Amino acid sequence: MKKTKKIIAAxxxxxxxxxxxxxxxxxxxxxxxxxxxxxxxxxxxxxYSAYQIFKGTAQxxxxxxxxxxxxxxxxxxxxxxxxxKINADFAGKTTAAExxxxxxxxxxxxxxxxxxxxxxxxxxxxxxxxAFSGGKQQFTGLEAGYYIIKDTDKTVGAGExxxxxxxxxxxxxxxxxxxxxxxxxxxxxxxxxxEVDPQLENANSTDYNDVADYNMGDDVPFALYAExxxxxxxxxxxxxxxxxxxxxxxxxxxxxVTVGSKTLEADDFTVEKTPGDGCDFHVVINDIKDIDxxxxxxxxEVRVDFTAVLNTDAVVGLNGNENKARLRFTNNPNVxxxxxxxxxxxxxxxxxxxxVVVFTYALEIDKxxxxxxxxxxxxxxxxxxxxxxxxxxxxxxxxxGWTAPASGTKLATAADGKITxxxxxxxxxxxxxxxxxxxxxxxxxPIKIVIDSTTVNNQxxxxxxxxxxxxxLEITVDSGKSTAGNTDSGLVKATVExxxxxxxxxxxxxxxxxxxxxxxxxxxxxxxxxxTKKRMKDLEx
Numbered sequence: 059m060k061k062t063k064k065i066i067a068a069x070x071x072x073x074x075x076x077x078x079x080x081x082x083x084x085x086x087x088x089x090x091x092x093x094x095x096x097x098x099x100x101x102x103x104x105x106y107s108a109y110q111i112f113k114g115t116a117q118x119x120x121x122x123x124x125x126x127x128x129x130x131x132x133x134x135x136x137x138x139x140x141x142x143k144i145n146a147d148f149a150g151k152t153t154a155a156e157x158x159x160x161x162x163x164x165x166x167x168x169x170x171x172x173x174x175x176x177x178x179x180x181x182x183x184x185x186x187x188x189a190f191s192g193g194k195q196q197f198t199g200l201e202a203g204y205y206i207i208k209d210t211d212k213t214v215g216a217g218e219x220x221x222x223x224x225x226x227x228x229x230x231x232x233x234x235x236x237x238x239x240x241x242x243x244x245x246x247x248x249x250x251x252x253e254v255d256p257q258l259e260n261a262n263s264t265d266y267n268d269v270a271d272y273n274m275g276d277d278v279p280f281a282l283y284a285e286x287x288x289x290x291x292x293x294x295x296x297x298x299x300x301x302x303x304x305x306x307x308x309x310x311x312x313x314x315v316t317v318g319s320k321t322l323e324a325d326d327f328t329v330e331k332t333p334g335d336g337c338d339f340h341v342v343i344n345d346i347k348d349i350d351x352x353x354x355x356x357x358x359e360v361r362v363d364f365t366a367v368l369n370t371d372a373v374v375g376l377n378g379n380e381n382k383a384r385l386r387f388t389n390n391p392n393v394x395x396x397x398x399x400x401x402x403x404x405x406x407x408x409x410x411x412x413x414v415v416v417f418t419y420a421l422e423i424d425k426x427x428x429x430x431x432x433x434x435x436x437x438x439x440x441x442x443x444x445x446x447x448x449x450x451x452x453x454x455x456x457x458x459g460w461t462a463p464a465s466g467t468k469l470a471t472a473a474d475g476k477i478t479x480x481x482x483x484x485x486x487x488x489x490x491x492x493x494x495x496x497x498x499x500x501x502x503x504p505i506k507i508v509i510d511s512t513t514v515n516n517q518x519x520x521x522x523x524x525x526x527x528x529x530x531l532e533i534t535v536d537s538g539k540s541t542a543g544n545t546d547s548g549l550v551k552a553t554v555e556x557x558x559x560x561x562x563x564x565x566x567x568x569x570x571x572x573x574x575x576x577x578x579x580x581x582x583x584x585x586x587x588x589x590t591k592k593r594m595k596d597l598e599x
Contacts, residue, residue: 091201091202092198092199092200092201093200093201093202093228093229093232094196094197094198094199094200094232095108095196095197095200095205095207095226095228095232095233095234096194096195096196096197096232096233096234097188097194097195097196097234098194098233098234098235099194099195099235101190101195102190103213103215104195104209104210104213104214104215104218105187105188105189105190105195105209105210105213106187106188106195106197106207106208106209106210106221107184107185107186107187107188107207107208107209107210107211108130108184108185108186108187108188108197108200108205108206108207109128109130109131109176109181109182109183109184109185109205109206109207109208110128110129110130110131110185110200110201110203110204110205111127111128111130111131111176111203111204111205111206112125112126112127112128112154112158112203112204113125113126113127113128113129113201113202113203114126114202114203114204115202116202116229117229120227120229121229122158122202122203122204122227122229125154125155125158126154126155127154128185128203128204128205129182129183129185130181130182130183130184130185130205130206131176131180131181131182132180132181132182133179133180134154134180137157137175137180138150138151138152138157140175140179141157141160141172141175144164144168144171144172144175145160145164145168147160147163148160158204161204161225169225170222170223170392172225173206173223173225173392174223174392176206177206177208177223177392181206184210185200185205186198186199186200187210188210200228201228202228202229203227203228204225204226204227204228205224205225205226205227205228206223206224206225206226207221207223207224207226208220208221208223208224209221214389216406216407216408216410217240217407217408217409217410218240218389218407219239219240219287219389219390219391219407220389220390220391220392222291222391222392223392239287239288239289239291239292239391240287240387240389240407240409241284241285241286241287241297241385241387241409242283242284242285242409243282243283243284243285243384243385243409243412244282244283244412245280245281245282245283245381245382245383245412245413245414246266246267246268246280246281246283246414246517247266247267247268247269247270247278247279247280247281247381247414247415247416248265248266248267248270248278248279248280248281249265249266249267249269249270249271249515250265250270250272250483251271251483251484251485252267252270252484252513252515253515254266254267254515254516254517255515255516255517256516256517257516257517257518266281266517267414267514267515267516267517268413268414268415268514268517268518268519268521268527269414269415269416269417269513269514269515269519269527269528270414270415270416270417270513271416271417271418271419271483271484271511271513272368272416272417272418272483273368273418273457273459273481273482273483274368274369274370274372274418274456274457274458274480274481274482275367275368275369275457275458275459275481276367276368276483277310277365277366277367278307278365278366278367278368278416279363279364279365280301280363280364280365280366280381280414281361281362281363282299282301282341282361282362282383282385283359283360283361284297284299284359284360284361284385284387285357285358285359285360286346286354286355286356286357286358286359286360287356288355288356289346289347289354289356291391292347292388292391293347293391293393294344294345294347294348294388295345295346295347295387295388296342296343296344296345296346296386296387296388296404296405297342297343297346297360297385297386297387297388297405298340298341298342298343298385298386298387298404298405299340299341299342299362299383299384299385300333300335300337300340300383300384300385300386301337301338301339301340301341301364301381301382301383302336302337302338302381302382302383302411303338303366303379303380303381304373304379304380304381305369305371306368306369306371306372306373306379306416307366307367307368307369307372307379307381307416308366308367308369309331309338309339309364309366310364310365310366310367311329311331311339311364312364312365313327313329313339313341313362313363313364314362314363314364315327315341315343315360315361315362315363316360316361316363317346317349317352317354317358317359317360317361318354318358318359320351320352322343322349322352326343326349326350327341327342327343328340328341328342328344329341329342330342341362343360346360366381368416368418368481370456370458370481372416372418372481373418374418374419374420374480374481374547374548374549375417375419375420375528375531375544375545375546375547375548375549376417376524376525376528376545376546376548377415377524377525378415378416378417378524378527378528379415379416379417379418380413380414380415380416380524381413381414381415381416382411382412382413382414382521383411383412384408384409384410384411384412385408385409386404386405386406386407386408387405387407387408387409388405388407389405389406389407390406390407411521412521413521414519414521415519415521415524415527415528417511417513417527417528417548418480418481418482418483418548419481419482419483419484419509419511419531419543419548419549419550420478420479420480420481420482420547420548420549420550421441421478421479421482421487421507421509421533421549421550421551421552422476422477422478422549422550422551422552423439423471423476423477423478423479423489423551423552423554424475424476424551424552424553424554425437425471425475425476425477425495425554425556426475426553426554426555426556427498427555427556427558428555428556428557428558429557429558432475433471433473433474433475433476434471434475434495434498434556435470435471435472435473435474435475435495436470436471436493436495436496437470437471437475437491437493437494437495437498437554437556438468438469438470438471438491438492438493439468439469439471439477439489439490439491439492440463440466440467440468440469440489440490440492441466441467441469441479441487441488441489442463442466442487442488442489442490442504443460443487443488444485444486444487444488446463446488446504447463448460448461448462448463449461449462449463449464449465449466449467450466450467450479451465451466451467452467452469452479453467455478455479455480456479456480456481457479457480457481457482468492468493470493471495478549482509483509484509484510484511484513485508485509486506486507486508486509487506487507487508487509488504488505488506488507489504489505489507489552489554490504490505491505491554494556495556497558497559498556498557498558498559499556499557499558499559501554501556505535505536505552505554506535506536506537507533507534507535507552508533508534509531509532509533509543509550510531510532510533510534510540511528511530511531511532512528512529512530512531513527513528513529514526514527514529525545528545529545530542530545531543531544531545531548531550532550533550533551533552535552535553
């Protein structure tokens, strides 16, 4: 019988978040008739299947003799013509031994093509399935031969990656080690007021957080981050960022994409708006390994930046306005076009939704009489920013943006003495009374208002409960004592008092009459004194 060389081709991939398997122990001759293979990984839910492609007799030097087709293949009648498309050396080779001998001279790429051909058309019965034991997946009882080891059908989860086909000669005890090939992913929103304490090593901007608060009408910046795995086993690699917003956010269609320090050109990716799956948009990079001027490596960060307007449909207070995203990625290195062979052109790997939340609040001004607390109608106010160089534009009680001080919206208190301004950020504001209620004095100075929210600012919100992201809300008026707001409604209240004006004498008033009465009395007294003085003189004569 012809004697083939020892065939070892290892490399790989994985399931359960693994994708490349590399042999770590050399083959040594063993005086046993069955062998074991250990996969050094700890995922109990995942298994591998081994298919015997060739069978033979193990020799002391680790080679196989008496090579024939194994139990794991079927219908090899016309396989020669198929194999010749991989390498011309297969032409004319018809027996298992002849075909096995050619494998020794194939490149790694050609070996994977051989494995793919066998997998697609010639696999038959599973020879053995791995079992979880001691934190490892193990095959036992394998007869000597040449095997393809692959993921057991329907055991690769959405957030995992397929194992690249492992071609392995089994004449001895063997161990292989998986390495991860699944990207990481997260979504963040920029916080514009609170200081953010970053807890994630790869968060490249300390202003980005899971939670933020904004004014209605503001452009809110968002960022999506993916960290690439080792892509050396993939012929191409597709990424699809899928983003979905609540009704209170409106996408601005202003996507930029960077990989490491390189900003991609517009034709390097595609933005699919309203794709019909409930998302507002997708950002698609068809093959990140095929972009001019870009060489990617494990650990490179792909970042997608965009903004959305916090619109007038925004939820005030809890539960806030969520924006969530997920990442789809190529998870099958055995398919060259990046689609994972699923037929619809999309990669089947998926990292689930990651959420951020944006809050906004409402300010209620209660105008009351300083003495009795009765509500006062007819007062008008203008809202200013912290530096008092911009005034608020307010439509139907909702904040719309900032304008020049002279153009700010004047809001008048109704019969209940209230004004409500909806859609305000955490921060400092001033309200100025431009007109007092009738018979009341106008306030001389603007009133300082501080809205203070307590939110999670360490990038650690888990996205489950909005009430865990916004835990407290307060208002301080003119540096006085803080008053609790309502996190559910997002409402804070400021009471503004007015004093009545003081009456002063005027023509025709009681004061004028009193003046004439007093004046008349003085005249009478003077007349009496004059008459008395005259009579005294007459008596003296």
